[in-house]
Amino acid sequence: MTRTPGRSRRSPHTAAAALTALSALLLTTLPGCGIASTGPVPAGEQASGIQQPGTDARSVRLYFADPHGIRAVSRPADRPLSPQKALDLLLEGPTSAERKRGLISQVPPMAGRLTATTANGAVDIIIPFAISSSEGLDVTAVSQIACTAAHAEAPGARPATQVDIRIHENNIRSPSPWTIRCAPNGYARPVTS
Numbered sequence: 182m183t184r185t186p187g188r189s190r191r192s193p194h195t196a197a198a199a200l201t202a203l204s205a206l207l208l209t210t211l212p213g214c215g216i217a218s219t220g221p222v223p224a225g226e227q228a229s230g231i232q233q234p235g236t237d238a239r240s241v242r243l244y245f246a247d248p249h250g251i252r253a254v255s256r257p258a259d260r261p262l263s264p265q266k267a268l269d270l271l272l273e274g275p276t277s278a279e280r281k282r283g284l285i286s287q288v289p290p291m292a293g294r295l296t297a298t299t300a301n302g303a304v305d306i307i308i309p310f311a312i313s314s315s316e317g318l319d320v321t322a323v324s325q326i327a328c329t330a331a332h333a334e335a336p337g338a339r340p341a342t343q344v345d346i347r348i349h350e351n352n353i354r355s356p357s358p359w360t361i362r363c364a365p366n367g368y369a370r371p372v373t374s
Contacts (some may be wrong), residue, residue: 241256242329244329263297264306272295295326304333305354305358307349327346
């Protein structure tokens with residue numbers, strides 16, 4: 182029999198044994214990759230933002246502004262808040278974390294109290310001055326107020342975009358207030374007859 186130089190002759194049993202040894206070597210060294218197993222390692226606060234299964238999520242939605250327009254912010258709450266409670270939070274302004282994200286309020290400090298009462302599918306908001314006065318509210322401020330009130334708990338179980346926000350000026354409950362609604366984009370829009 183002639184042999185080709187440089188080639189050795191192996192039996193099938195020797196090749197199988199070599200393959201088995203190589204497989205065993207790979208199986209014992211590759212899975213570890215040099216990383217020792219450890220238990221849980223503390224790495225900061227627990228994840229947040231996702232409701233735990235079986236819990237009842239409560240939050241209040243407030244509307245603030247940034248250079249790009251109106252922005253909704255959800256804050257945790259123990260229970261659904263009335264429009265008055267939600268507006269009280271809005272008037273306190275953004276939290277420090279919200280301010281760090283660039284959020285501001287266009288609702289100016291008010292010399293009187295901004296009050297909100299609810300009716301079936303509507304919220305009456307009494308503003309302590311005339312909207313068009315020097316203390317007035319711009320479109321962004323009106324939108325912040327209207328959308329915050331619309332997303333609070335109001336009787337009638339209407340979607341927030343269908344809640345009538347009736348604006349009364351000068352601390353007077355008007356027989357003909359102007360009515361607006363919160364549009365899906367967070368801006369107030371007039372209700373047309």
